Amino acid sequence: MDTGPKIAQVAALVGDPGRANMLSALMDGRTLTATELAYLSGVAPQTASGHLAKLSDAGLLAVERRGRRRYFRLASPLVARMLEGLMVVAQEGPARQRNLWRGGETLRHARTCYDHMAGRIAVAIADRLVQQSFILLDEDGGQLTDAGRSFFDALGVDLCLASKRRVFCRPCLDWSERRPHLAGAVGAAILRHALEHDWVEHIRDSRALLVTPVGVRELAATFGIEGALPTDACKGPVASLSRGRAAVIPV
């Protein structure tokens, strides 16, 4: 099998702390400039430039020139998927090996992406809002309809907290589902609302979100996304997690 050398090449790229930091920073789908990435990874701009060139050449990053700066993002959800694989293995380490894929599964189910929700649930919510014509989405933009505004008003979601300057509503490609969820002010408002009403809560030291029993009921009632929610019929950690509030598994 000659697959060994190939994966070594990619792994070696990720194997440098500086480059790994850059990739981690881009995990949530953001696009960042070379300078920002240099700062985040803790190396000089010259060094970062070299690293970014290598990552782009290898097809791990996609670049876009705008003006005098270059914006980098992960080249595809595949790359994010690979990084998540590494994260899961890395976080467990030598200790307690058994059943630790729970972390990964929980992440895929519901997590934060910057300031909004991602994962199966977030994609289902976006689907539902589009299906009901509350939101219009295309490749790189989104728009709230009048019906959508009424819907959120009735729900008590405050869409005005966002600063004037930020994008109001946009799609954000979900790397575990390979389909878009909602970002922008609307996405942030939904997450804020869900946290305030105890539909979900943060899991310590993780981007994963725990869906509470209240959340299961309310998300189903509000968005009609039973399919994406844990149920009694759904065996496995997600279901057992959501049955009791206290059962927080370190991820």
Added chain:
Amino acid sequence: MDTGPKIAQVAALVGDPGRANMLSALMDGRTLTATELAYLSGVAPQTASGHLAKLSDAGLLAVERRGRRRYFRLASPLVARMLEGLMVVAQEGPARQRNLWRGGETLRHARTCYDHMAGRIAVAIADRLVQQSFILLDEDGGQLTDAGRSFFDALGVDLCLASKRRVFCRPCLDWSERRPHLAGAVGAAILRHALEHDWVEHIRDSRALLVTPVGVRELAATFGIEGALPTDACKGPVASLSRGRAAVIPV
């Protein structure tokens, strides 16, 4: 986020060609000795010893001493999952980025694992055989019932080809499905039978298996596993693959 350094540590381990070769060789769930791994990765035994120690310390490999030799295998399905992530990214490289997860998807659907079948289909077959009490499975062993023997006789599967010394029937954890499929002589006989009757065929340069139209029909009729098989309703590469024999996508 301090996840950067952690994933770098793991990635750096995989980033060496020698170690990557070792891990690749173990991808299908086999257990190999240190000497075998040294030969397969093309380094001297001393070097291999060091590499294996590092991989074990990091929790990527599990070791078992038996007599004067040490048997290594991947520590968990998580590791295999991570390696697959790297493989998928590595095989695509800079070129044609779009829709290349087909390879991974095909692998998850049906592939060989040593000399038997793995993937969704294999897990479904194992489920069905257990459900019908043709086979009894527990953690680390399996047993063919009398009813099971009759079933395979009627089907024309020859279970006697296996050498006397090999394990007759045992479960083998499927890393893409996280549930067991059948290994041992019975597992091998099923794959042999499927290949001889053109239910599946090897895809060139890959461990992936292509389920032929005949296979779709016969596997459904024989094992009642329609759910795991590609159908017309199932969009995506697997369905398009199975519709015509000629449509072999390089993986």
Added chain:
DNA sequence: CAAACACTTCGGCGAAGATCGTAGTGTTTC
């Protein structure tokens, strides 16, 4: 008990590559 075997430890060699200072190109701002 000796010999063969499987594996590990030690030590020195050598190549790969990460780092940053200096200097350069292209872009924006004033």
Added chain:
DNA sequence: GAAACACTACGATCTTCGCCGAAGTGTTTG
């Protein structure tokens, strides 16, 4: 047009780490 800015290219230094020869420990075989 000059200055500030974002990024890139080159080169010297230095650390890291893979590599294998030699020697050592534990196990099996005859």
